[in-house]
Amino acid sequence: MILWIRNLLYWLGLAVLTPPFAILAVLILPLPRRLRHRIISGWTHSMLWWLKTTCGLSYKVIGRENIPDTPSVIASKHQSGWETMALQQIFPPQVWVLKRELLWIPFFGWGLATMSPIAIDRGNRIEAQRKLMKQGRARLDAGFWIVVFPEGTRIRAGLAGKYKLGAARLAAQLQVPMVPVALNSGEFWPRNSFLKYPGEITVVIGKPILPDGRDAADMMAEAEGWIEARQREIGGAGPCAHPDDKARRAHARAA
Template sequence: MIWFRSALYWLGLVVLTPPFAILAILILPLPPRLRYRVITLWTHMMLCWLRVTCGLRYVVEGRENIPAGPAMILCKHQSAWETMALQQIFPPMVFVLKRELLKIPFFGWGLWALSPIAIDRGNRAEAQRTLMEQGHDRLAKGFWILIFPEGTRVPAGNRGKYKQGGPRLAMALDIPIVPVALNSGEFWPRNSFRKWPGTITVRIGPTIQPHGTPTAVSEQVENWIERELATFEGAGPCHPSRRAG
């Protein structure tokens, strides 16, 4: 049954994505915030379809910690799920992502319309310049900035190396950091065809002011995220502790 329900989800993705990708190209002349509202309709539809086909829902804790003004989101990255869900939870945002993702047919077109900050990970100096220049630009246009501090998806129960690019950019832009912990990988693992039913927990922490050194701020973000994860991880069927049992 898991395979069948997951296949239904992927079928919906295949059907809905190409029309929205074409739409993304057609609306490129529109203002960025208007493009965002149009393209994120795809996100809403796919999360609704995920709930219907796979029985996968989510609960948000700590909404009261979302500040009124612009901020940077530093979020745990376990699954493709949060790339969609965070757009529903937070104000309009832009992703910091590797430039290669924009070259993916259909999917990359939609990303392009969302005004991401696309960096070349192979050139650290250029990537840092791009972060600073485009970070200022997106902030001026009213967008929040989302960065996955570990740089890639990390399986549930594991911890990657937290990078300092996010804290450094937050310090340069003088905006608070909103840390986010979640356990999406326990239901939708990295590179997995199957999605298991259940409820993903998204926990939003109190804002962290980017004061001090990038290393100190990064450690503060990491400590909060990993400490919170320890309190609710293990609820899903794909957590290592559950599979071991």
């Protein structure tokens, strides 16, 4: 019962806080991109604080020292909505590569549009790739990092989706580092779940993968191998972890 009450409070806070920020997002559209980003990111910081206060869900970061000094491409695991907020606190100002339909969501989509995302039409792959490269270059030149979820969508904790090459192509063609990120958010904030469970999410940041003449497939293979290896190491900690990860963690503790 307490879990449900705490989650109701979280969703109530989301419902109260989101519309004002969405209206503000429309009003500040004439402002420079970086300033708009700074203003609207206040919603993210507020919601993460509210999530910790109501649901008891916090996080820790391993590998902050691996974050480059220059704008880069972030290739992150995607298990829940949590990382779309938390990555904004962990990394410098950033934009996301996302499906354009997300911008059509009332209130939420308005705020998202203010953050200068690279919104692509997944039904037109050639045009999506052209737009990704053109706008990716513009966002990097403006000082933004670019977040890409290589699996394309949220994947249940303990499972792996098919890693697409978009992030690696972007890094290779624009000659910037690609930073792999592993996390176990789905073990506490399951995909499409109303409930968020108390605990501590772990985020692991890997060493940058540099283009250095490598092709996109080679870079993404390295990123995938690193991310999935870290997933096995940090998996099994949360109440909604995959049974195999729970068993692996229990065996490691007993050893």
